[in-house]
Amino acid sequence: xxxxxxxxxxxxxxxxxxxxxxxxxxxxxxxxxxxxxxxxxxxxxxxxxxxxxxxxxxxxxxxxxxxxxxxxxxxxxxxxxxxxxxxxxxxxxxxxxxxxxxxxxxxxxxxxxxxxxxxxxxxxxxxxxxxxxxxxxxxxxxxxxxxxxxxxxxxxxxxxxxxxxxxxxxxxxxxxxxxxxxxxxxxxxxxxxxxxxxxxxxxxxxxxxxxxxxxxxxxxxxxxxxxxxxxxxxxxxxxxxxxxxxxxxxxxxxxxxxxxxxxxxxxxxxxxxxxxxxxxxxxxxxxxxxxxxxxxxxxxxxxxxxxxxxxxxxxxxxxxxxxxxxxxxxxxxxxxxxxxxxxxxxxxxxxxxxxxxxxxxxxxxxxxxxxxxxxxxxxxxxxxxxxxxxxxxxxxxxxxxxxxxxxxxxxxxxxxxxxxxxxxxxxxxxxxxxxxxxxxxxxxxxxxxxxxxxxxxxxxxxxxxxxxxxxxxxxxxxxxxxxxxxxxxxxxxxx
Numbered sequence: 001x002x003x004x005x006x007x008x009x010x011x012x013x014x015x016x017x018x019x020x021x022x023x024x025x026x027x028x029x030x031x032x033x034x035x036x037x038x039x040x041x042x043x044x045x046x047x048x049x050x051x052x053x054x055x056x057x058x059x060x061x062x063x064x065x066x067x068x069x070x071x072x073x074x075x076x077x078x079x080x081x082x083x084x085x086x087x088x089x090x091x092x093x094x095x096x097x098x099x100x101x102x103x104x105x106x107x108x109x110x111x112x113x114x115x116x117x118x119x120x121x122x123x124x125x126x127x128x129x130x131x132x133x134x135x136x137x138x139x140x141x142x143x144x145x146x147x148x149x150x151x152x153x154x155x156x157x158x159x160x161x162x163x164x165x166x167x168x169x170x171x172x173x174x175x176x177x178x179x180x181x182x183x184x185x186x187x188x189x190x191x192x193x194x195x196x197x198x199x200x201x202x203x204x205x206x207x208x209x210x211x212x213x214x215x216x217x218x219x220x221x222x223x224x225x226x227x228x229x230x231x232x233x234x235x236x237x238x239x240x241x242x243x244x245x246x247x248x249x250x251x252x253x254x255x256x257x258x259x260x261x262x263x264x265x266x267x268x269x270x271x272x273x274x275x276x277x278x279x280x281x282x283x284x285x286x287x288x289x290x291x292x293x294x295x296x297x298x299x300x301x302x303x304x305x306x307x308x309x310x311x312x313x314x315x316x317x318x319x320x321x322x323x324x325x326x327x328x329x330x331x332x333x334x335x336x337x338x339x340x341x342x343x344x345x346x347x348x349x350x351x352x353x354x355x356x357x358x359x360x361x362x363x364x365x366x367x368x369x370x371x372x373x374x375x376x377x378x379x380x381x382x383x384x385x386x387x388x389x390x391x392x393x394x395x396x397x398x399x400x401x402x403x404x405x406x407x408x409x410x411x412x413x414x415x416x417x418x419x420x421x422x423x424x425x426x427x428x429x430x431x432x433x434x435x436x437x438x439x440x441x442x443x444x445x446x447x448x449x450x451x452x453x454x455x456x457x458x459x460x461x462x463x464x465x466x467x468x469x470x471x472x473x474x475x476x477x478x479x480x481x482x483x484x485x486x487x488x489x490x491x492x493x494x495x
Contacts, residue, residue, distance in 0.1 A: 027164040028269045033331040034168065036262055038175050039182065041335055045254030047182050048245050048261035050126060054134050061096050062138040064227030065089065070145040071226055071364070074288055076219070077150070086206050087214030088223065093142055097135055104131050129186035136193035143200035155203050159196045166192040243380075244399035247387045252395060260396040263328055263339035267320060267346045274316060275354035278309045286361070299424075306358045306424045310434050311480070313351045315470040318438040320347040322445035323462060330459050342400035349404035352411045359414035362421030375417060379410030430479065437473035441466045 035044065069089050076085035108127060111118050140163075147156050170188035175181070201207065245264075249257040282305035289298045320327070321344040328340030363371045383406030390398040445466050452458040474480050 027168055028273065029266060029331060031164070031168045031171070032262060032266045032269070034172060035185070036332040036336050038172075038180050039258075041255040041258030041262075043180070043182050044258030044262055045249060045256075046122060046126065047185055048257060048265075049249060049254075050122060050130050050182075050186075052245055054130050054137070057100065058134055058138050058141070061100055062093065062141065065092055065096070065223060066141050066145045066227075068223035068227035069142065070149045072219075072222055073146055073149045081216075081219070083209045083211060083214045084216035084219050086204075086209040087211050088216050088219040089142070089146075090206070090210050091212065091215050092220060092223065093139065097138065100134065101131070104134075123183070125181070125183040126186070129183040129190065133186045133190045133193070136190045136197060139197040140193040140200070143197050143204070146204055147200055150204075152203060155200070159199060163192045163196050166195070243384055244387050244391070244403065247384075247391050248396055248399055251392045256396060259336050259339040260342060260399060262332060262336050263342050264346055264400070266327070266331070267343050268350060271313070271316065271347060271350035271354065274312055275309065275350075275357065278305060278312065278354075279357060282308070302358055302361055303424045303426060306355065307426055307430060309354055309358070310426075310430075311474070313354060314434050314438040315441055315466070317344075317347045317351050318442040318470075319445065319463065319466055320344055322442045322466075323449060323459070326449055326454055326459055326462070329454055330456050339396060341397050345397075345400040345404045349400075349407040352404070353407045356407065356411040356414050358424055359411065359418055362418035363414075366421055368421075371417060372414070375413035376410055378413060379406045382406045382409050433474060433477040433479040437470050437477065437479075440473055441470040444469050 035047075039047070069085075073085060076082055108124075112124075144156060144159065147159075167188045170191065171184060174184040174188065178184070245257050245261050248260050282301065286298050286301045286305065289301060324340045324343035325337075327343065328337050360372050360375075362368075383402045386402035386405060387399055390402075445462055448462060448465065452462065471480070
């Protein structure tokens with residue numbers, strides 16, 4: 001009974017997050033498409049390098065706190081210590097941001113007086129707007145993590161839709177009114193993240209708990225001890241994801257970096273949203289089950305979460321490999337089309353990264369986060385070394401392949417490193433059914449893409465037809481028999 005209840009909670013939350021992330025995915029595609037038509041590749045190169053710098057600094061400065069609040073909020077809620085928890089989390093975030101603002105001000109002062117020519121490539125409005133984005137981005141990440149941990153899935157659904165749609169609308173409006181300027185990207189992100197933060201704080205009712213005297217050294221010690229080692233893992237993951245843009249910029253120039261990052265970001269954002277939907281739908285239930293001492297059931301829930309992700313992730317990878325040239329050709333301006341060759345390897349790498357997130361749960365739940373850092377560091381090193389050696393020779397395709405290899409090495413190290421702690425095990429027939437259905441869908445899409453015209457309507461039709469082929473095959477194979485029966489029973493009861 002308990003297991004089915006846990007699976008039911010996971011399934012319910014995952015469906016809600018899939019709606020949210022599905023909307024994010026669709027609008028995210030439209031946003032990248034719009035940006036490719038608003039900005040030339042050199043401008044996209046500037047945006048990509050600055051955005052990566054901001055998010056990497058946020059990883060280093062704040063993600064330890066984001067990961068920790070998600071891990072411990074249920075513990076302090078159950079013990080009636082939300083005042084200490086929220087106060088400690090809030091004032092920790094304030095201190096981090098004050099430190100970053102000070103360092104950013106020193107950097108800008110130094111750059112202004114250095115005569116290095118840096119400001120000719122990266123203007124002051126771009127840097128200042130990116131600085132404000134850092135503050136709102138880190139705040140939104142913290143609040144959204146808390147909402148996910150306490151299973152406020154509907155609130156997250158609302159914020160996801162408003163945030164991503166608002167960013168697109170504001171970006172287009174600003175560029176229509178005032179011309180094509182890179183800083184408008186950061187301004188739109190800043191304003192919508194600010195809205196998400198304020199609304200999330202209101203829904204959590206945090207203000208009635210936050211008190212300067214509520215800052216607790218014991219709570220801070222818990223958050224820091226858990227989160228600090230994960231900081232290294234997050235930075236290494238960021239290196240795996242983003243260092244290639246800087247290497248391409250150095251060897252190939254901003255234009256090549258813009259082409260690469262535009263095609264990369266489309267795939268990366270889609271797979272990040274997919275994995276986030278399953279993770280946010282499953283991890284709070286897994287975490288609460290583990291906290292209640294039901295470790296065996298937590299392992300079974302991890303199995304189910306991995307299966308849910310593979311059911312969604314494998315066809316996404318197969319679809320990208322089949323349609324990458326069509327996707328780039330339809331959605332992007334002509335000067336970005338050559339970058340479509342990187343989409344397939346990046347999609348495969350992102351899938352392995354998502355599965356790795358479940359492999360490391362044994363270390364996370366046992367607070368052995370240093371082990372995660374060591375393994376991710378090796379994966380990051382593989383990525384960087386391959387890029388440094390081969391990008392000057394083979395160009396952007398090297399960066400895509402190195403992304404896959406880096407994530408794959410990280411997956412193997414995590415998979416075998418956690419065998420004795422919390423290892424997911426799926427039947428061989430599950431892998432055969434899912435992968436077989438995905439390959440059949442890939443073959444069908446390869447055939448029909450050479451028959452249909454290449455436009456947005458045909459692309460949408462191919463995606464829908466691919467989904468029908470894939471899930472139809474899964475149904476016939478019996479892999480989703482249990483889910484189908486549950487759905488039919490609920491439909492019967494509603495009638």
